[in-house]
Amino acid sequence: MMRTPADACADARQLIEVLPRPLPRDEARRADAVQATLLASGLLDSSNLGNSPAVAAAARDGLTSLAHLLDEAAPGHGAGQLLLLLLAGRDAFTPHPAPDEDQLRARDTATALLHLVLWHTDDPLRLLGAALQVHAEETRDSSTGRG
Known part of the structure; x- marks a missing residue:
């Protein structure tokens, strides 16, 4: 069963709130902290801690949730906003208009999820693409009343 965008936004808020700052x-300790964040948010079940596909799926769901959260401020643009924020953080440029504190926290959380994914998959960009595809499907399904 697909989550609604409202459920995803709640998941994203939980991720952002729980992520230690x-x-x-240390890379291993960072990965452990982000995995603990996924556990605390409910996106990852404790029985799946050593299961790379499950951790990667939870990270994908977290990225999807962050895109939904960014949709709240700019309906229909959350996925693009997430990509722009990730690129800006990586390439050290500031998008216009400058991101607000909530957007920066969403970016930092997405970056942390992508760092964790490096431990669990050999293609983090494919996982990010899958997250954005799920975001599009959930958005479409919620607008047509399916799901």
Whole structure:
């Protein structure tokens, strides 16, 4: 059963709230902290801690949720906004208009999820693409009353 965008927004808020700030500098400890965030948010079940496909799926759901959350401020543009924020953070440029604090926290959470995914898949960009595809499907289904 697909989640509604409202459910996804609640998941994204939970992820953002639970993610420790600052994250540990050590890669392994950072991965553990982000995985603990997925557990606390309910996107990952404790029985799946060592299961890379399950962790990757939870991270994908987290990225999808963040895109839905960004849709709230700019309906229909959350996925593009998430990509722009991720690129801006990586390439050190500031989009116009400058992101607000909530957008920056969403970007930091997405970045942390993508770092975790590096431990669980060899193609994080494909996982990000899958997250944005799920976002589009959930958005479409909610607008047509399906789901």
